[in-house]
Amino acid sequence: MRIARPGPQWRFLVSPRWLGWHLAAWAGAAGMLALGWWQFRRAVEGNALSWAYTFEWPMFAGFALVFWVKTIRDELHPPAASQQPASGAELPATAARAGTGPGTGGGLPPGTAPAGEVPAGDDEDDEELAAYNAYLARLHQEARGHGKWHGLR
Amino acid sequence: MRGNVIGYRVMAYVTGVILVILCILAILQPFTGDEAAVNVLGTTHGILYIIYLIAAYTLARRLRLAPGPTVLMLLAGTIPVLTFVVERRVTHRYIEPQTAAGRLDTPAGTAR
Numbered sequence: 001m002r003i004a005r006p007g008p009q010w011r012f013l014v015s016p017r018w019l020g021w022h023l024a025a026w027a028g029a030a031g032m033l034a035l036g037w038w039q040f041r042r043a044v045e046g047n048a049l050s051w052a053y054t055f056e057w058p059m060f061a062g063f064a065l066v067f068w069v070k071t072i073r074d075e076l077h078p079p080a081a082s083q084q085p086a087s088g089a090e091l092p093a094t095a096a097r098a099g100t101g102p103g104t105g106g107g108l109p110p111g112t113a114p115a116g117e118v119p120a121g122d123d124e125d126d127e128e129l130a131a132y133n134a135y136l137a138r139l140h141q142e143a144r145g146h147g148k149w150h151g152l153r
Numbered sequence: 154m155r156g157n158v159i160g161y162r163v164m165a166y167v168t169g170v171i172l173v174i175l176c177i178l179a180i181l182q183p184f185t186g187d188e189a190a191v192n193v194l195g196t197t198h199g200i201l202y203i204i205y206l207i208a209a210y211t212l213a214r215r216l217r218l219a220p221g222p223t224v225l226m227l228l229a230g231t232i233p234v235l236t237f238v239v240e241r242r243v244t245h246r247y248i249e250p251q252t253a254a255g256r257l258d259t260p261a262g263t264a265r
Contacts, residue, residue, distance in 0.1 A: 021220070052196045056203065063206060067227075071220050137217075 009076055025068035032061035154215055158248055161212040162240060164205040165229070169236030171198045176233045205230040216247045 012018055036057030043050035175194040182191055206227055213223040222243075229239035 049192050049196065052199060056199050059203060060206075063210075067210070067223075070214075 012075060013072065021071070022068070025064055029061040029064045029068075032057045032064065036061065157208070157212040157215050158252075160208040162244070164201070164208045165236050165240040168198065168201045168205045168230045169234070169240075171201060172230070172233050172236065202230045212243075216243075216251065218247065222247075 013022075036054055039050040039053040039057060043054050171194060175191065175198055178185075178187070178191050178194060182188065209226045209230070210223070213226055218226070226239055226243060229235045
Protein backbone atom coordinates (compact mmCIF):
# COMPACT_ATOMS: atom_id res chain seq x y z
CA MET A 1 0.00 0.00 0.00
CA ARG A 2 1.48 3.28 -1.05
CA ILE A 3 1.04 6.72 0.36
CA ALA A 4 -0.34 9.81 -1.29
CA ARG A 5 2.42 11.66 -3.11
CA PRO A 6 2.90 15.22 -4.20
CA GLY A 7 1.22 16.20 -7.43
CA PRO A 8 -2.29 15.43 -8.64
CA GLN A 9 -3.90 12.76 -6.52
CA TRP A 10 -5.12 10.65 -9.40
CA ARG A 11 -1.74 10.63 -11.16
CA PHE A 12 -0.97 7.03 -10.19
CA LEU A 13 -4.05 5.86 -12.13
CA VAL A 14 -2.27 6.35 -15.44
CA SER A 15 0.97 4.62 -14.50
CA PRO A 16 1.64 1.51 -16.63
CA ARG A 17 1.06 -0.72 -13.65
CA TRP A 18 -2.35 0.78 -12.94
CA LEU A 19 -3.37 0.88 -16.59
CA GLY A 20 -2.68 -2.83 -16.68
CA TRP A 21 -4.83 -3.27 -13.60
CA HIS A 22 -7.72 -1.25 -15.08
CA LEU A 23 -7.57 -3.34 -18.21
CA ALA A 24 -7.42 -6.63 -16.31
CA ALA A 25 -10.30 -5.68 -14.01
CA TRP A 26 -12.62 -4.54 -16.80
CA ALA A 27 -11.69 -7.34 -19.17
CA GLY A 28 -12.27 -9.80 -16.34
CA ALA A 29 -15.65 -8.31 -15.48
CA ALA A 30 -16.70 -8.26 -19.14
CA GLY A 31 -15.61 -11.86 -19.55
CA MET A 32 -17.59 -12.91 -16.50
CA LEU A 33 -20.68 -11.11 -17.79
CA ALA A 34 -20.25 -12.86 -21.12
CA LEU A 35 -20.05 -16.21 -19.33
CA GLY A 36 -23.19 -15.31 -17.40
CA TRP A 37 -24.99 -14.50 -20.65
CA TRP A 38 -23.81 -17.77 -22.15
CA GLN A 39 -25.14 -19.67 -19.13
CA PHE A 40 -28.42 -17.77 -19.34
CA ARG A 41 -28.90 -18.90 -22.94
CA ARG A 42 -28.09 -22.46 -21.96
CA ALA A 43 -30.55 -22.21 -19.07
CA VAL A 44 -33.28 -20.94 -21.37
CA GLU A 45 -32.59 -23.83 -23.69
CA GLY A 46 -33.42 -26.21 -20.89
CA ASN A 47 -30.21 -26.82 -18.97
CA ALA A 48 -31.50 -26.45 -15.41
CA LEU A 49 -28.02 -26.46 -13.90
CA SER A 50 -27.15 -23.29 -15.79
CA TRP A 51 -29.58 -21.21 -13.76
CA ALA A 52 -27.18 -21.24 -10.82
CA TYR A 53 -24.32 -20.00 -12.98
CA THR A 54 -26.55 -17.44 -14.68
CA PHE A 55 -26.70 -15.57 -11.39
CA GLU A 56 -23.24 -16.48 -10.20
CA TRP A 57 -21.21 -14.98 -13.03
CA PRO A 58 -22.75 -11.49 -12.83
CA MET A 59 -22.08 -11.60 -9.09
CA PHE A 60 -18.43 -12.34 -9.76
CA ALA A 61 -18.31 -9.57 -12.34
CA GLY A 62 -19.77 -7.14 -9.83
CA PHE A 63 -17.29 -8.30 -7.24
CA ALA A 64 -14.39 -7.71 -9.62
CA LEU A 65 -15.55 -4.14 -10.18
CA VAL A 66 -16.10 -3.52 -6.46
CA PHE A 67 -12.57 -4.80 -5.84
CA TRP A 68 -11.27 -2.51 -8.58
CA VAL A 69 -13.02 0.52 -7.09
CA LYS A 70 -11.73 -0.33 -3.62
CA THR A 71 -8.12 -0.53 -4.78
CA ILE A 72 -8.44 2.95 -6.24
CA ARG A 73 -10.18 4.34 -3.17
CA ASP A 74 -7.54 2.82 -0.93
CA GLU A 75 -4.88 4.56 -2.93
CA LEU A 76 -6.62 7.92 -2.89
CA HIS A 77 -6.56 8.21 0.84
CA PRO A 78 -8.57 11.37 1.34
CA PRO A 79 -11.86 10.16 -0.18
CA ALA A 80 -13.02 13.71 -0.80
CA ALA A 81 -10.28 14.19 -3.40
CA SER A 82 -11.41 11.40 -5.70
CA GLN A 83 -12.03 13.46 -8.82
CA GLN A 84 -12.17 11.85 -12.22
CA PRO A 85 -8.91 12.01 -14.19
CA ALA A 86 -10.62 13.82 -17.05
CA SER A 87 -7.82 16.28 -17.77
CA GLY A 88 -5.15 13.58 -17.95
CA ALA A 89 -6.15 12.34 -21.38
CA GLU A 90 -2.72 12.84 -22.87
CA LEU A 91 -0.98 10.72 -20.27
CA PRO A 92 -2.26 7.21 -21.01
CA ALA A 93 -0.60 7.18 -24.43
CA THR A 94 2.79 7.88 -22.91
CA ALA A 95 2.26 5.37 -20.19
CA ALA A 96 0.86 2.68 -22.43
CA ARG A 97 3.87 2.82 -24.72
CA ALA A 98 6.00 1.56 -21.86
CA GLY A 99 3.88 -1.55 -22.29
CA THR A 100 5.21 -3.26 -19.21
CA GLY A 101 1.97 -4.01 -17.37
CA PRO A 102 1.84 -4.71 -13.67
CA GLY A 103 4.62 -6.47 -11.84
CA THR A 104 7.53 -5.75 -14.12
CA GLY A 105 8.81 -2.84 -12.07
CA GLY A 106 10.95 0.13 -12.99
CA GLY A 107 11.09 1.49 -16.51
CA LEU A 108 8.58 4.30 -16.07
CA PRO A 109 8.74 6.74 -18.96
CA PRO A 110 10.16 10.12 -17.96
CA GLY A 111 6.84 11.91 -18.32
CA THR A 112 5.05 9.76 -15.80
CA ALA A 113 7.54 9.93 -12.95
CA PRO A 114 8.07 13.45 -11.63
CA ALA A 115 11.21 14.09 -9.61
CA GLY A 116 11.02 12.76 -6.09
CA GLU A 117 8.20 10.39 -6.88
CA VAL A 118 8.62 6.75 -6.10
CA PRO A 119 8.05 4.54 -9.17
CA ALA A 120 5.19 2.22 -8.42
CA GLY A 121 6.90 -1.05 -9.26
CA ASP A 122 10.22 -0.54 -7.53
CA ASP A 123 9.34 -1.12 -3.91
CA GLU A 124 9.16 -4.88 -4.04
CA ASP A 125 12.55 -5.82 -2.68
CA ASP A 126 13.28 -2.62 -0.91
CA GLU A 127 12.71 -3.52 2.69
CA GLU A 128 13.75 -0.15 4.00
CA LEU A 129 11.27 1.63 1.80
CA ALA A 130 8.60 -0.90 2.67
CA ALA A 131 9.24 -0.36 6.35
CA TYR A 132 9.09 3.39 5.90
CA ASN A 133 5.87 3.09 3.94
CA ALA A 134 4.44 0.90 6.67
CA TYR A 135 5.46 3.49 9.23
CA LEU A 136 3.84 6.30 7.25
CA ALA A 137 0.73 4.24 6.73
CA ARG A 138 0.55 3.54 10.44
CA LEU A 139 0.89 7.22 11.27
CA HIS A 140 -1.78 8.01 8.74
CA GLN A 141 -4.02 5.33 10.13
CA GLU A 142 -3.57 6.59 13.68
CA ALA A 143 -4.37 10.10 12.61
CA ARG A 144 -7.45 9.00 10.76
CA GLY A 145 -8.78 6.82 13.55
CA HIS A 146 -9.86 3.23 13.27
CA GLY A 147 -13.48 3.72 12.43
CA LYS A 148 -13.38 2.66 8.81
CA TRP A 149 -12.60 -1.00 9.28
CA HIS A 150 -14.83 -1.63 12.22
CA GLY A 151 -17.87 -1.82 10.00
CA LEU A 152 -16.56 -5.10 8.62
CA ARG A 153 -16.53 -6.91 11.93
CA MET B 154 -10.58 -10.08 13.34
CA ARG B 155 -10.44 -13.45 15.02
CA GLY B 156 -13.79 -14.29 13.50
CA ASN B 157 -12.51 -13.25 10.08
CA VAL B 158 -9.47 -15.49 10.42
CA ILE B 159 -11.51 -18.49 11.48
CA GLY B 160 -14.11 -17.87 8.81
CA TYR B 161 -11.49 -17.59 6.12
CA ARG B 162 -9.61 -20.69 7.20
CA VAL B 163 -12.75 -22.80 7.48
CA MET B 164 -13.97 -21.65 4.08
CA ALA B 165 -10.53 -22.24 2.55
CA TYR B 166 -10.53 -25.84 3.72
CA VAL B 167 -14.17 -26.56 2.88
CA THR B 168 -13.94 -24.99 -0.58
CA GLY B 169 -10.58 -26.65 -1.20
CA VAL B 170 -11.75 -30.12 -0.21
CA ILE B 171 -14.94 -29.88 -2.29
CA LEU B 172 -12.94 -28.64 -5.26
CA VAL B 173 -10.51 -31.56 -5.06
CA ILE B 174 -13.39 -34.07 -4.82
CA LEU B 175 -15.11 -32.31 -7.71
CA CYS B 176 -11.99 -32.61 -9.85
CA ILE B 177 -11.58 -36.31 -9.09
CA LEU B 178 -15.23 -36.95 -9.93
CA ALA B 179 -14.98 -34.91 -13.11
CA ILE B 180 -11.95 -36.89 -14.22
CA LEU B 181 -13.72 -40.17 -13.42
CA GLN B 182 -16.99 -39.12 -15.02
CA PRO B 183 -16.32 -40.61 -18.48
CA PHE B 184 -15.77 -43.96 -16.80
CA THR B 185 -18.51 -43.90 -14.19
CA GLY B 186 -21.05 -42.00 -16.28
CA ASP B 187 -22.25 -40.39 -13.06
CA GLU B 188 -23.23 -36.91 -14.11
CA ALA B 189 -25.46 -36.01 -11.18
CA ALA B 190 -22.68 -36.02 -8.57
CA VAL B 191 -20.50 -33.69 -10.62
CA ASN B 192 -23.41 -31.33 -11.20
CA VAL B 193 -24.37 -31.20 -7.54
CA LEU B 194 -20.78 -30.73 -6.38
CA GLY B 195 -20.13 -28.14 -9.06
CA THR B 196 -23.06 -26.03 -7.95
CA THR B 197 -22.11 -26.51 -4.31
CA HIS B 198 -18.59 -25.33 -5.00
CA GLY B 199 -19.98 -22.34 -6.86
CA ILE B 200 -22.07 -21.29 -3.88
CA LEU B 201 -19.32 -21.99 -1.38
CA TYR B 202 -16.87 -20.03 -3.48
CA ILE B 203 -19.05 -16.94 -3.17
CA ILE B 204 -18.92 -17.29 0.62
CA TYR B 205 -15.18 -17.94 0.39
CA LEU B 206 -14.77 -14.78 -1.70
CA ILE B 207 -16.52 -12.67 0.91
CA ALA B 208 -14.61 -14.24 3.81
CA ALA B 209 -11.24 -13.97 2.07
CA TYR B 210 -11.81 -10.44 0.85
CA THR B 211 -12.96 -9.24 4.26
CA LEU B 212 -9.88 -10.74 5.87
CA ALA B 213 -7.61 -9.30 3.19
CA ARG B 214 -9.02 -5.85 3.94
CA ARG B 215 -8.57 -6.32 7.67
CA LEU B 216 -4.98 -7.46 7.13
CA ARG B 217 -4.52 -4.56 4.72
CA LEU B 218 -3.01 -6.83 2.10
CA ALA B 219 -1.75 -5.30 -1.10
CA PRO B 220 -3.80 -6.03 -4.25
CA GLY B 221 -1.41 -8.76 -5.48
CA PRO B 222 -1.71 -11.12 -2.49
CA THR B 223 -5.41 -10.27 -2.27
CA VAL B 224 -6.10 -11.42 -5.82
CA LEU B 225 -4.08 -14.58 -5.25
CA MET B 226 -6.07 -15.26 -2.10
CA LEU B 227 -9.38 -14.81 -3.92
CA LEU B 228 -8.49 -16.88 -6.97
CA ALA B 229 -7.08 -19.68 -4.82
CA GLY B 230 -10.63 -20.92 -4.27
CA THR B 231 -10.99 -21.84 -7.93
CA ILE B 232 -7.75 -23.75 -8.46
CA PRO B 233 -7.44 -27.23 -6.95
CA VAL B 234 -4.98 -27.57 -4.06
CA LEU B 235 -3.90 -23.92 -4.33
CA THR B 236 -6.39 -23.08 -1.58
CA PHE B 237 -4.36 -25.06 0.94
CA VAL B 238 -1.04 -23.59 -0.15
CA VAL B 239 -2.32 -20.03 -0.05
CA GLU B 240 -4.10 -20.53 3.27
CA ARG B 241 -0.84 -21.71 4.84
CA ARG B 242 1.09 -18.84 3.37
CA VAL B 243 -1.44 -16.25 4.46
CA THR B 244 -1.54 -17.70 7.95
CA HIS B 245 2.23 -17.80 8.39
CA ARG B 246 3.11 -14.64 6.63
CA TYR B 247 0.32 -12.26 7.50
CA ILE B 248 -1.95 -13.54 10.25
CA GLU B 249 0.57 -14.92 12.75
CA PRO B 250 2.88 -11.88 12.81
CA GLN B 251 -0.05 -9.58 13.43
CA THR B 252 -1.61 -11.81 16.04
CA ALA B 253 1.71 -12.19 17.82
CA ALA B 254 2.35 -8.47 17.83
CA GLY B 255 -1.19 -7.77 18.94
CA ARG B 256 -1.47 -5.12 16.27
CA LEU B 257 -4.40 -6.13 14.21
CA ASP B 258 -5.06 -2.81 12.55
CA THR B 259 -1.61 -1.95 11.25
CA PRO B 260 -0.59 -2.47 7.63
CA ALA B 261 0.80 -5.86 6.71
CA GLY B 262 1.65 -6.71 3.14
CA THR B 263 3.52 -3.72 1.85
CA ALA B 264 5.24 -5.84 -0.77
CA ARG B 265 3.21 -5.69 -3.98
